[in-house]
Amino acid sequence: MNTRTPPRFDPARVPHLLGSFAPVTEEVDAVDLEVTGEIPAGLDGLYLRNGPNPRFTPIGSYLYPIDGDGMLHGIWLSEGRARYRNRFVRTPALLAEERVGRALWGGVESFILPGADQVGPELADDFKDLPDINVVRHAGRLLALAESACPYRVDDALDTLGRETFGGALPAGITAHPKIDPETGEMFVFCYALEAPFLTWSVIDRHGTVTRGPTPVEGVDEPLMIHDMALTGRYVVLTLAPAFIDLESAMSGGSFLAWRPERGTRVALIPRDGGPVVWATDDAFWLWHTVNAYDTGDAHDAANAHGAGGDGGGGGDGDSAVVLDYVQWSRLTIAPAEEGAGPPNCALVRARVDPATGTMTRTELDDSRVEFPRVDDRLIGRRHRHVALATETGRTDLLPGEYDAIRWYDADRDTALVWSAGDLSVGEPVYAPDPGAGGPERAGGGSAEHGYWLTFATDRTDGSSWFLVIPAEDPSAGPVARVRVPVRVPLGLHGSWIPTAD
Secondary structure, eight states, X not given: OOSSOOXXXXXXXXXXXXXXXXXXXXXXXXXXXXXXXXXXXXXXXXXXXXXXXXXXXXXXXXXXXXXXXXXXXXXXXXXXXXXXXXXXXXXXXHHHHHHHTSOOSOOTTTTOOOOHHHHOTTTTXXXXXXXXXXXXXXXXXXXXXXXXXXXXXXXXXXXXXXXXXXXXXXXXXXXXXXXXXXXXXXXXEEEEOSSSSOEEEEEEOTTSOEEEEEEEOTTOOXXXXXXXXXXXXXXXXXXXXXXXXXXXXXXXXXXXXXXXXXXXXXXXXXXTTSOOOEEEEESOOEEEEEEXXXXXXXXXXXXXXXXXXXXXXXXXXXXXXXXXXXXXXXXXXXXXXXXXXXXXXXXXXXXXXXXXXXXXXXXXXXXXXXXXXXXXXXXXXXXXXXXXXEEOOSOSOOOTTOBOEEEEEETTTTEEEEEEOTTEEEOOOEEEEOTTSOSOOOTTOXXXXXXXXXXXXXXXXXXXXXXXXXXXXXXXXOOSEEEEESSOOOOOOOEEEEETTO
16 A cells, blocks of 8 residues: 655646656667768667656656656667567566556655555565666676666666675675775675665676675765766775755655765765775765765876876875865755755866875866766776766756767867757766777876767757767767767766677
8 A cells, every 4th residue: 555645746847747758658779770871880889878767657756867657779780780578677666566467566755665565565665666766787797777776787688687686695785886996896785775784885806706895884874875086006986965864754755865964974984905994074065976086195196297287296206195086066056945045066176185184176077057967987096087978068958967069178188079960968988998008098198089089969850869979088079970879868877888708
């Protein structure tokens, strides 16, 4: 039975169920896709993206990007050709809804939970699994990731295999944004919870074995939401904005997230060796997504900071700060704003945290309205130079969270390039290295990165969707290949490039 009376809810008035966000229900397989331009012959692998896509019309509430069934969209590239497949991530709850042909669970803010008479005792009166945020491959596993819960494993055909608990070692689940150390192959994760311990972190080695089980982060005594993390050679970096989970408010019809700016934002530097956590506190800000982080003064920074502009840290000078680049919002964007408050401010920001003093300074790098930042994943935890982000050109007909351009910020030169997508709404840009170009470019190098930025895009005029391949050496020139996708791909969230060699 429902836990409370459903609120009045009209899905036809929810922006993130309309336009380029509108869900699709058809699962499609297609080969030899139409290509305008030429797919680089060296690109051999799978571009895979996840995102919220309700299988049935939502009931009770719908809060983007938290709600929605996961749908995976894959583009396989080989020898200049492309094929496509999309599949729902079929959780037990989604299978139960498919059996009756309608939604049984409400959105997270509605607390509509079916009873045993509808879904059986195992699923009754519990929340629905929502592995709809991200998708990664690690240790041979393809994982569709939820906000802070167990991921679901899928096979190479994108069919769902089941909930992944890593041999029972991580039964509460992991973050939607794990970070994989490109040198050790370890995957670092965190998980927040409604009960103590409210925040834990864990490590999974390159073979898929949990080498550090859930380890409480000391100093966290309330439930709060944390979406992303960062990693350096020495630290797991977590940013704790004052977005507190308020179940009492949610149960009485209010928001389940309470924004309390008077509490400030804290950054936790958690030593990878398990040492004491270093905390730094500053005025309140919200962070959906990190760009990357690195330690200054270590061997990586010393080897790659020559000629670098900005806050490089002067590698090798004994400095040992942590640099964190991220997209900063002035407040939580999915919580109710104070009366009269305008839209939240947004910028690309660099924070420098001193572990010795627990102090933090922040510098605005780029004041453009941006989101979905990505770097070459081979530089995670190392000093980076180029950042790709979705951005806006200033047109007024975009829905909240919709972007019509891609921006590339050069941290060395403090400059940016932009490609305007015109009538296309673009998603997160993901980097695919050119396999013939060697290792990743290090910061301070004189030439542009060698490789390609990949993303889905949807035409707002006719609903057609495209897969774009944009050269990193000259990104503002636009795509060298546009691949026609046979189904509209709703604007979604995060994805990965998975080379065939992996």
